[in-house]
Structure formats: structure tokens, C-alpha cells
Amino acid sequence: xxxxxESVGNLGRRMTFSLxxxxxxxxVGGRLREIARGAKIKGFRPGKVPAKVIEQxxxxxxRAEILDxxxxxxxxxxxxxxxxxxxxxxxxxxxxxxxxxYVATFEVVPDFGDIDxxxxxxxxxxxxxxxxxxxxxxxxxxxxxxxxxxVERAAAEGDAVEVExxxxxxxxxxxxEGVERGTTIIGSGTMFPxxxxxxxxxxxxxxxxxxxxxxxxxxVPAFAGKQVQVHLKAVKVSEPVLPEVDADFIKSFGVKxxxxxxxxxxxxxxxxxxxxxxxxxxxxxxxxxxxIAAYSSVEMPPNLVENEARSMAQQAAEQARRQGRKxxxxxxxxxxxxxxxxxxxxxxxxxxxxxxxxxxxxxxxARLNETMxxxxxxxxxxxxxxxxxxxxxxLMNGLxxxxxxxxxxxxxxxxxxHTEQPLSFSEAIRQ
Numbered sequence: 001x002x003x004x005x006e007s008v009g010n011l012g013r014r015m016t017f018s019l020x021x022x023x024x025x026x027x028v029g030g031r032l033r034e035i036a037r038g039a040k041i042k043g044f045r046p047g048k049v050p051a052k053v054i055e056q057x058x059x060x061x062x063r064a065e066i067l068d069x070x071x072x073x074x075x076x077x078x079x080x081x082x083x084x085x086x087x088x089x090x091x092x093x094x095x096x097x098x099x100x101x102y103v104a105t106f107e108v109v110p111d112f113g114d115i116d117x118x119x120x121x122x123x124x125x126x127x128x129x130x131x132x133x134x135x136x137x138x139x140x141x142x143x144x145x146x147x148x149x150x151v152e153r154a155a156a157e158g159d160a161v162e163v164e165x166x167x168x169x170x171x172x173x174x175x176x177e178g179v180e181r182g183t184t185i186i187g188s189g190t191m192f193p194x195x196x197x198x199x200x201x202x203x204x205x206x207x208x209x210x211x212x213x214x215x216x217x218x219x220v221p222a223f224a225g226k227q228v229q230v231h232l233k234a235v236k237v238s239e240p241v242l243p244e245v246d247a248d249f250i251k252s253f254g255v256k257x258x259x260x261x262x263x264x265x266x267x268x269x270x271x272x273x274x275x276x277x278x279x280x281x282x283x284x285x286x287x288x289x290x291x292i293a294a295y296s297s298v299e300m301p302p303n304l305v306e307n308e309a310r311s312m313a314q315q316a317a318e319q320a321r322r323q324g325r326k327x328x329x330x331x332x333x334x335x336x337x338x339x340x341x342x343x344x345x346x347x348x349x350x351x352x353x354x355x356x357x358x359x360x361x362x363x364x365x366a367r368l369n370e371t372m373x374x375x376x377x378x379x380x381x382x383x384x385x386x387x388x389x390x391x392x393x394x395l396m397n398g399l400x401x402x403x404x405x406x407x408x409x410x411x412x413x414x415x416x417x418h419t420e421q422p423l424s425f426s427e428a429i430r431q
Contacts, residue, residue, distance in 0.1 A: 003078045011087070011107045011301045017078045018101040019070050027066045032058060075104055085109040085357075087350060088304040107301035109350055115358065120290040120416035125282050127428035129271045136426075137267050138245060141253065148238035154201045155237045157187045161199045162236040169228045174220070181235070195230055202234040219325070254380070271425065273374050278429040280406055287409050288348040290416070300346050309335040309342035352408045361408060368403045375399075 003017045036054045037047055044053070071092060079086060090106035148160050155161050164179040184190040186199055198210040209231045216225035243249050247258030255263045313335040317327050335342075355361070372389055376382035389395050 003081060005082055005084070008105070009302075010299055011110060012303075013084065013106055013108055015075075015078060015082070015084075015104045015106070016095060016101065017074055017104070018095075018098065019067075019074050021100055024063075024067065024070060024100065027070075028059070028063050031062045031066060035062070071102060075102075078104075087301045088307065107303055109354065110298050110300065112295055112298055112351060112354055115351065115355060117355065117412045117415050118417070120287070120294065120412065122283075122286050122290055122413050122416045122418040124286070124413055124418050124420050125279055125423050125428060126420050127275055127279065127423045127425055129268050129275060129425055133271055133425040134264050134267050137271060138264075142242040142245070142249075143240070145243050145249070145252070146240040147243075149241055150204075151237055151239050152204065153237070154203050155186060155199050155234060157200065158185065158240060160185050160238045160240070161202070161234055162238075163199065164233040164235055165195075165230060167223070167228050167230045169222050169226050172222055174222055179233070195232070198230075198232060199234065202232070202237070204234055204237050207231070207233045270378075273377070275425060275428055276374075278431070280409070281431060282428070283413055284406075284409050287412050287416070288344070291348050291351045291412075292344050295347060295351060298347070300343050300350075305339065305343045305346050306335065308346050309338040312338040312342055312345075349405075352405055352412075355412060356404065356408045359411070361404075361411060363400055363404050364407060367407060368400060371403050371406075372399060 003015065005013055005015045008014050032051070032054050035058050036049055036051065039049050039054060039057075040046055041049050041053065041057070044050075075090065075092060085108055087107045087109045090104045092102055092104045095101035095103050151159075160183055162181070162183045164181050166179045167174045182191075184196055184199070186196055188196075190196070192212060192214070194210065194212045198208060202208060209229055211227055212230050213227050214220075214223040214225065218224040245260065245263075250260060250263045251258045253263070253266075255266060313330060316338070317330050317334075320327055372386055373382070376385035376389075379385045389399060
């Protein structure tokens with residue numbers, strides 16, 4: 001196979017390579033003969049379909065499939081032959097004037113020089129799940145299942161208040177006519193803090209006006225940056241009623257026996273899984289920050305950074321939409337605001353890959369299975385989730401990449417200069 005490579009900038013490469021025509025025809029012919037032996041086509045006996053008919057019916061599809069495989073194989077062989085380490089996905093197009101010649105444009109991994117992880121200083125956080133953490137979780141579960149009883153007393157922290165509101169912002173009344181009605185739990189932060197706190201002490205039927213200073217970026221344009229008089233009327237005040245932690249309550253969370261000790265054991269297991277993920281996130285950030293500080297001067301592949309920045313901009317827009325913000329179109333240059341964090345993310349990713357390659361680190365199957373089982377255990381039918389991963393190549397590839405990254409992060413942290421810092425469970429999971 002003929003291969004030529006030219007540089008396009010410091011990290012860009014343009015590779016031209018050609019595929020052997022005789023091998024292509026040999027593979028296509030072999031595949032068509034294989035199809036012919038079992039093809040069922042009306043008017044012909046099985047195994048007796050003429051080669052010309054097989055070619056007409058299946059030739060184009062077979063040729064395309066085999067050619068696609070040969071292009072990917074040829075490109076991979078060319079990379080190894082030229083000792084190139086690719087960064088990101090290549091663009092491969094047919095070359096002009098030659099059916100079996102292709103041009104691949106891509107970026108390569110920069111030269112990081114010596115990667116001495118023992119020079120890094122890493123803080124490794126530790127934490128455990130305590131009985132108090134389990135008690136807190138049970139209280140949270142009780143809150144999730146609470147019911148409400150209407151009361152005649154004044155509203156207090158934790159009460160639900162059904163409230164009617166209208167506001168005066170200068171000459172503008174919002175709404176223009178009538179009132180807006182909603183319900184908030186005092187202390188939940190559902191309403192603007194100054195409004196929510198003003199509900200404390202109101203009884204059903206009580207009215208009150210409160211002056212509120214809204215920030216300049218407030219989501220209601222008519223109120224943004226203004227002092228607004230908000231009129232409140234408590235329509236209904238209700239207090240929470242928490243369920244008892246009895247067998248029925250426990251069974252409602254999937255513990256068929258209704259046994260409180262089994263319930264606590266399951267909660268401990270769930271919290272331990274959450275804690276493990278949180279500690280890994282902290283460790284990934286710690287190691288990442290050290291790698292960024294040590295190798296920030298190394299040039300990153302510009303296209304790879306731009307693609308990552310665009311992806312981050314898209315994710316930020318989706319998150320904003322989920323939070324109720326209206327975003328119709330993402331500006332084409334929105335990614336520019338994400339360039340610096342994208343560059344850091346690319347830098348860490350490439351360094352982690354280089355550490356794995358140079359130290360011949362391999363994916364640990366036991367760790368992969370453990371992670372897959374942990375993910376599956378959060379669903380009602382764990383076996384189905386595991387089967388889904390095993391049958392979906394894209395899902396499995398993503399899981400393998402995640403587990404491999406965690407392995408390398410652990411490997412780096414173990415060899416770096418590190419100190420341990422104990423945290424409580426609540427501190428550890430607070431990102």
C-alpha cells in the first residue's frame with residue numbers, strides 16, 4: 001500500500017493512501033460466492049443462482065461494505081507504518097482521479113516529552129457512610145412521601161402555602177388583570193427568597209405587600225433590576241405529615257420483606273455507590289488539575305479543542321432549556337466561551353491516553369464488570385441492563401472508555417505524591 005503524509009500546521013496531517021485492487025476484487029468475489037450458496041431468489045433453485053444475477057442483486061452493497069472495511073483497515077495500517085498517534089476522528093475522502101486512493105485529514109497527539117507522574121502532588125479525599133447518613137436518607141425518603149394537612153395557624157418554615165400574587169413595577173402591573181396563583185414550601189427556594197420569607201406568619205386569608213429588589217438578570221424582564229411591590233394573599237396553609245417507617249413504607253421502596261435492617265442495608269449500599277462515584281470525580285479533578293498545571297504549555301490539536309468546545313456549548317444550552325430558559329438558536333460563535341475549559345479537557349484526555357499507552361495499561365475486565373453491575377443495580381431489572389450493555393457496542397465502548405480512564409487516574413494517583421483528606425459523606429458528594 002502506497003502512503004504519503006504531509007504536515008498541515010504543527011499537529012495537522014494529510015495522508016494519501018491507496019488500496020490494492022486485486023485484494024478488493026478477491027474479497028468481493030469470495031463474499032458473493034458465499035451469498036450464492038444460500039441465496040433464495042424466485043425462479044432459481046437454492047445454490048443454482050447465476051453469478052451475474054448475484055452480482056446484480058448484491059454486488060453494490062457487498063462492494064461498499066468490503067471497501068469501507070478495507071479503508072478503515074488501510075488507514076489503521078498506514079498510521080502504524082508512519083508511527084502516527086491520531087487525536088480525534090479523521091476525515092477520509094476519496095482522492096480525485098483514483099477510485100482506490102483516499103485522502104485522510106486528521107490531527108496527531110502532541111509530544112508531551114517525559115511524563116513523570118511521581119512529580120505530581122495529589123490530594124486524595126476519603127469518606128465513609130455512617131449510620132447518621134442512613135438516618136438522614138430515611139428522613140429524606142419520608143419527606144418525599146409526605147402528605148399535607150390544612151391548618152388555621154400562621155405559616156412557618158416547612159409549610160406549604162397556596163398563594164395569590166400580583167406585582168407593581170413602576171407603572172406596570174403584572175399580571176395586567178387578576179392574580180397569579182401557585183404553591184410553595186417555605187424554605188424550598190421555589191420562589192424568590194424575599195417573597196418566600198414574607199409568607200412566614202400569614203394565616204389563610206391574610207394579605208401582605210412586600211417591596212422586593214430583583215437582580216438585573218432576573219428571569220422576568222419586567223422585574224429585572226427593579227424594586228417591585230409584590231402583593232401576597234395566603235389562600236391555604238398546610239403542614240407536612242411524614243409517614244411512619246413501617247413495613248408498608250419500606251416495601252414501597254422495593255424491600256419485599258419490609259424489614260428495617262434490610263432497608264438500612266440497601267440504603268447503605270446505594271449511598272456507598274454514590275460515594276464511590278463522588279470520590280472518583282474528586283480524584284479525577286485533582287489529577288486533572290495537576291496534569292493541566294504541569295503541561296499547560298503544550299499545544300493542543302485546534303480542531304479537537306473546537307469540537308470539544310462546541311459540544312460543551314451544546315450541553316450548556318440543553319441544561320439551560322431543562323431549567324426553563326428559552327433558547328431557540330445557539331449562536332455559531334457560542335463555543336468560543338468554552339475554548340479554555342475545552343482545551344483543558346482535551347489536554348487531560350490526551351495525557352491519560354498517553355500514560356496508558358506508555359505504561360501498557362490494559363482494561364481490567366473485573367473492574368469493568370463491577371462498574372456495569374453497579375450501574376445495573378440501580379434499575380428494577382438489572383439483568384436486562386447488563387444484557388443491553390453487552391449487546392450495544394456503542395454503550396459498551398463508552399463504558400469501557402470510562403472504566404479505563406478511572407483505572408489510569410487511580411494509577412497516576414497511586415504513584416504521585418499524595419496526601420489523604422477525610423471528608424464527611426455530605427461533604428464528599430457536594431461537588
